[in-house]
Amino acid sequence: MARAEPKRKKQAEHPLLMAPVDWLEERSGLIGGLKYFLFRKVPRDTNWFHTLGSATLTAFIVQTVTGVVLAFYYKPSPNEAYSSIQYITNDLTLGWLVRGMHRWGASVFIILLFLHMGRVFLFGAYKYPRELNWLLGVLLLVLAMLEGFTGYLLPWDQTAYWATVVGINLNATAPFAGPFLSDFLRGGQEIGTETLSRFYSLHMLLIPGGLIGLIVLHLYLVIRLGVTSPPWSKEAAGTEREEVITAKRGLVEPRPRGDGAAADVRGRPEA
Ligand code: HEM
Numbered sequence: 001m002a003r004a005e006p007k008r009k010k011q012a013e014h015p016l017l018m019a020p021v022d023w024l025e026e027r028s029g030l031i032g033g034l035k036y037f038l039f040r041k042v043p044r045d046t047n048w049f050h051t052l053g054s055a056t057l058t059a060f061i062v063q064t065v066t067g068v069v070l071a072f073y074y075k076p077s078p079n080e081a082y083s084s085i086q087y088i089t090n091d092l093t094l095g096w097l098v099r100g101m102h103r104w105g106a107s108v109f110i111i112l113l114f115l116h117m118g119r120v121f122l123f124g125a126y127k128y129p130r131e132l133n134w135l136l137g138v139l140l141l142v143l144a145m146l147e148g149f150t151g152y153l154l155p156w157d158q159t160a161y162w163a164t165v166v167g168i169n170l171n172a173t174a175p176f177a178g179p180f181l182s183d184f185l186r187g188g189q190e191i192g193t194e195t196l197s198r199f200y201s202l203h204m205l206l207i208p209g210g211l212i213g214l215i216v217l218h219l220y221l222v223i224r225l226g227v228t229s230p231p232w233s234k235e236a237a238g239t240e241r242e243e244v245i246t247a248k249r250g251l252v253e254p255r256p257r258g259d260g261a262a263a264d265v266r267g268r269p270e271a
Contacts, residue, residue: 043229049123050227052116057215059109064208066102074154076200078193081156106148113144124237125228133221136214143211150203153196164191164199 025031073092075084088095117137120126126134153164168191172182187194229235 037223040223040226042227043233043235045229045233045235046227047230049119049230052112052119053222056109056112056116057219059105059112060211060215062101062105063109066098066105067204067208069098070102071204076154076196078156078196081154081196085155085157106151110144110148113141117141123228123231127238130221130225130228130237133218133225136218136221140211140214140218143207143214147203147207147211150199150207153199154203156196161191164195 021031070088073084073088075081088099120134120137149167153160168182168185171185172178174181185195185198187198228237
């Protein structure tokens with residue numbers, strides 16, 4: 001005898017609730033994509049170390065949200081920057097909290113980034129077929145450091161000013177590109193209005209835009225390739241495996257090196 005469907009499931013699949021979901025699915029396929037994301041298979045020995053990537057992502061989201069709130073009140077000009085920061089900290093309701101979260105959160109983001117990178121390295125997760133994701137990660141790391149550097153000048157206090165003098169002078173010592181890099185960052189002979197505008201634009205627009213684009217690509221590859229098992233597992237990255245790593249219709253299937261070229265699995269039965 002067929003088992004009666006649970007009452008809750010019936011309630012959740014009520015036609016009135018499902019209509020908008022079906023409407024969206026028919027027109028976009030987004031619901032199918034979300035289901036694939038939520039119910040995809042992950043190695044059974046996935047552990048707490050695998051949460052470091054999501055923790056880094058959470059720190060980035062906190063930085064984005066608090067940064068947007070700060071941008072409502074911050075004034076990027078040498079005459080007003082410092083006083084606008086004082087206003088946010090001392091007068092604005094909960095301004096001290098938002099600023100504190102953004103300032104401390106920047107360090108938390110960088111620390112988590114390094115911990116995540118360390119876990120990826122120690123688990124050998126940079127090996128085939130995830131080399132490209134490692135390279136994207138390196139770009140993410142560079143952009144994250146630049147985000148920290150450009151944000152440091154914005155409070156326009158003594159620490160900000162002199163830390164930026166040191167940072168720009170360090171850049172100037174790089175071979176060949178050094179002088180161009182420091183001129184570009186300074187925007188003139190002295191650190192002043194131009195420098196602050198440049199750092200503000202880089203910190204608010206260019207670098208976060210790049211970070212968001214790279215994070216989307218990074219997560220796409222994580223979902224497409226799956227995560228690696230820990231090195232003590234039989235399934236660890238780089239070990240010989242019998243089963244195919246990914247076999248999705250319409251995609252080129254990645255295979256371990258030395259096992260012939262990548263096969264096109266577009267609906268063709270195995271020879
Ligand atoms: C904004 C920075 C970053 C974010 C938000 C991020 C996010 C994530 C997430 C959510 C995962 C899947 C879960 C996990 O393995 O922890 C992941 C995996 C991965 N990340 Fe990152 N990541 C970042 C930076 C980096 C960096 C700096 C590297 C290395 C240079 C890197 C290399 C990788 C690799 C190779 C994987 C695949 C790991 C596996 O298959 O086990 N990521 N990342």
